[in-house]
Amino acid sequence: MTGAATPEDHWRGAVVYQVYPRSFRDGSGDGIGDLPGIIEKLPYIASLGVDAVWISPFFASPMHDFGYDVSDYRAVEPMFGTLADADRLVAEAHRLGLKVLIDFVLAHTSDEHPWFKDSRVSREGAHADWYIWADPKPDGSPPNNWLSVFGGGAWGWEPRRRQYYLHHFLSTQPKLNLRHEPVVNALEEIAAWWLDRGVDGFRLDAVDFMVSDPAMPDNPPHPTRRIALRPYNMQLHENDLAHPETVDVLMRLRRVMDDYPDTFAIAEVGSEPAKMTPLERAEYYTAQTHDPRIHMAYTLGLMKGPGTATAIRDAIEHVETHINSGWLCWAFSNHDVERVVSRWGDGSPASAKLFNALLLSLRGAVCVYQGEELGLTEAEVPQDRLRDPYGITYYPHFKGRDGSRTPMPWTAEPPAGGFSDSGEADLWLPLPPEHLERCVARQEADPESVLAHWRRFIDWRRTQDPLRFGALTMLPAGDPVLAFEREHDGARLVCAFNLGAEPATVAVPAGSTAAEGHGWTATAPDADGVVRLDGWGAWFGTR
CATH class of the missing domain: 3.90.400.10 (Oligo-1,6-glucosidase; Domain 2)
Known part of the structure; x- marks a missing residue:
C-alpha cells in the first residue's frame, strides 16, 4: 500500500471498535441491547484506546436479518431507542473523543x-x-x-x-x-442526513452485492466444489457479484463525504473469488489514483481463511505489493464469523492476547469486534435458541452466526452477566457461563487479563511511530512464526509472533534490542540473534 497513516488522514491508522447493538448492553430490561445501553458503556469503549466506534444497524426494520433489512433509513427501530437516543450517543461519543460510524446498507432494503x-x-x-x-x-x-x-x-x-x-x-x-439515478440520489441524501446529524462515517455493508451484470448471465459451476453444504458455494460468482460499476456508486458516496471533513467509510468485501479475489476487490474499491473511491475496505476472505502464519503472511505480502493507492482495514472477527480465539487460536487467553497484538501491529486501519478485547470464545448456542436464519437453515452442519453474537459479559453474576436486568429466558440469545469467567469486571481486576493486556499494548502502540505510521517489510520465518519490520523516519521495530501453542524460535535482524512496555517479557536475542517465543508469544525489538 502506498501512503502512510498521518494525522491529516487519521482514518489510515484508526482503530475502530465494532458494537453489535442487540448484544452490547440492554438499557431497557427487555433482553435486547439498545442505544441507551451503548451510551452507558461509551466510557468503557473510550478506555480501550480506540479511535472510533462502528455500530451495526439500528434503523427501523422487521428484523428478519437483525437490522440488515432496513424499512426506514431515517428512523430508529423502537427496540433500540429513539432518534433522540442516536443523537445523544453521537454527542456523548464526541465528548469522549470517539468518532461514530454507522452501518449503511446500500445493496438492499x-x-x-x-x-x-x-x-x-x-x-x-x-x-x-x-x-x-x-x-x-x-x-x-x-x-x-x-x-x-x-x-x-x-x-x-x-x-x-x-x-x-x-x-x-x-x-x-x-x-x-443502483444503476437507477433516483435510487442513488436517495441514498446520497440519506448519507448526508446522517452526516448532518454528526456521524463521522459509515461501514458499508455487502459492497460486492451492490451491482451485478445487467445482462444477467448464468454463473458457471465452481471447478472444485462439486457437492457443497450450501449450493451457493457450488457456483463461481462471476456475474452476480462485484460488477466494475460498483465503484461508480462508491465514488458518488465519497464525493458526498468529502463535504464533511474528517469523515471516512469502510467497505465490506466478501470472501467469494468472483472475477477478482477479495483482496483485488479491496484495491479496486479503494484506489485513490484518479477520482478518489471509498477510503478503505476490509475483507471477509481473510477472516474465513486459515489462521496460519503462512496464510497471514501471504495476505500481508499481497496487500503490500498489490494494493497500491488503496488502503486496507485489518479485521480478524466480526458479527458474521466465528470468534478468532476459537477459529485460529486454541481458546486460551494467551492466543487472544497474541491475535490482538498482531492485529494492532499490521499496517493499515484496524476493526476489532466487541469481546475480542476479553478473549471471548465462540459460544455454543442450543438449536432451540438459534435466531440466525442462516444457521437455522443449515443446522447442524453449519450453526450460523449466533455463536459470535451472544451478549457481552459485564459482570460474573448469572444469568445475564450485567448485560441486562432480565432473566436468562428473556435474553435474545443465551449468555454462555464460560463467558462470565471472562467478564469485564473480573478482567479489570486482573493485571494479567486479556483486557489489561489489550490496554497496555494499545497504549504502547501510541508511543511507537513505526506501528502507527511506518512501512512494513516481511522478515524470514517459518510456520508457526510470522515476523516483519515496521519503519518510520529511521526508527525500526521488529515484530515476531508465534501462532502456535508450542514454543518456537525466530532469528531477528542483527542489532535488534528487546523493546519493553508492550505486555510480554522483553527477552534479549541470544548470541546468534535468535529469540525464543513462548506458545502464543510475541517479541518486539528496536534496531
Whole structure:
C-alpha cells in the first residue's frame, strides 16, 4: 500500500471498535441491547484506546436479518431507542473523543420499505425501477441460475408485476437497482442526513452485492466444489457479484463525504473469488489514483481463511505489493464469523492476547469486534435458541452466526452477566457461563487479563511511530512464526509472533534490542540473534 497513516488522514491508522447493538448492553430490561445501553458503556469503549466506534444497524426494520433489512433509513427501530437516543450517543461519543460510524446498507432494503411496497405492485409506479426486476423464462422459471447466500434461489416471484425480483440474501431483502439515478440520489441524501446529524462515517455493508451484470448471465459451476453444504458455494460468482460499476456508486458516496471533513467509510468485501479475489476487490474499491473511491475496505476472505502464519503472511505480502493507492482495514472477527480465539487460536487467553497484538501491529486501519478485547470464545448456542436464519437453515452442519453474537459479559453474576436486568429466558440469545469467567469486571481486576493486556499494548502502540505510521517489510520465518519490520523516519521495530501453542524460535535482524512496555517479557536475542517465543508469544525489538 502506498501512503502512510498521518494525522491529516487519521482514518489510515484508526482503530475502530465494532458494537453489535442487540448484544452490547440492554438499557431497557427487555433482553435486547439498545442505544441507551451503548451510551452507558461509551466510557468503557473510550478506555480501550480506540479511535472510533462502528455500530451495526439500528434503523427501523422487521428484523428478519437483525437490522440488515432496513424499512426506514431515517428512523430508529423502537427496540433500540429513539432518534433522540442516536443523537445523544453521537454527542456523548464526541465528548469522549470517539468518532461514530454507522452501518449503511446500500445493496438492499427490507420488503417492508415503502419503496419496495410501491415497486412490487406495478411496473408503472414511481418506484417501479428502484429494484432489480426480470421477466421469467418462457417456461416460467427464474431468469438465471443465481443463488441466495442464505439458501435457495436468488429470485422471488411477484404475481402483481408478473416478474421476479432479485434478493441475494433473504427473500425479504430485495435488491436495490443502483444503476437507477433516483435510487442513488436517495441514498446520497440519506448519507448526508446522517452526516448532518454528526456521524463521522459509515461501514458499508455487502459492497460486492451492490451491482451485478445487467445482462444477467448464468454463473458457471465452481471447478472444485462439486457437492457443497450450501449450493451457493457450488457456483463461481462471476456475474452476480462485484460488477466494475460498483465503484461508480462508491465514488458518488465519497464525493458526498468529502463535504464533511474528517469523515471516512469502510467497505465490506466478501470472501467469494468472483472475477477478482477479495483482496483485488479491496484495491479496486479503494484506489485513490484518479477520482478518489471509498477510503478503505476490509475483507471477509481473510477472516474465513486459515489462521496460519503462512496464510497471514501471504495476505500481508499481497496487500503490500498489490494494493497500491488503496488502503486496507485489518479485521480478524466480526458479527458474521466465528470468534478468532476459537477459529485460529486454541481458546486460551494467551492466543487472544497474541491475535490482538498482531492485529494492532499490521499496517493499515484496524476493526476489532466487541469481546475480542476479553478473549471471548465462540459460544455454543442450543438449536432451540438459534435466531440466525442462516444457521437455522443449515443446522447442524453449519450453526450460523449466533455463536459470535451472544451478549457481552459485564459482570460474573448469572444469568445475564450485567448485560441486562432480565432473566436468562428473556435474553435474545443465551449468555454462555464460560463467558462470565471472562467478564469485564473480573478482567479489570486482573493485571494479567486479556483486557489489561489489550490496554497496555494499545497504549504502547501510541508511543511507537513505526506501528502507527511506518512501512512494513516481511522478515524470514517459518510456520508457526510470522515476523516483519515496521519503519518510520529511521526508527525500526521488529515484530515476531508465534501462532502456535508450542514454543518456537525466530532469528531477528542483527542489532535488534528487546523493546519493553508492550505486555510480554522483553527477552534479549541470544548470541546468534535468535529469540525464543513462548506458545502464543510475541517479541518486539528496536534496531
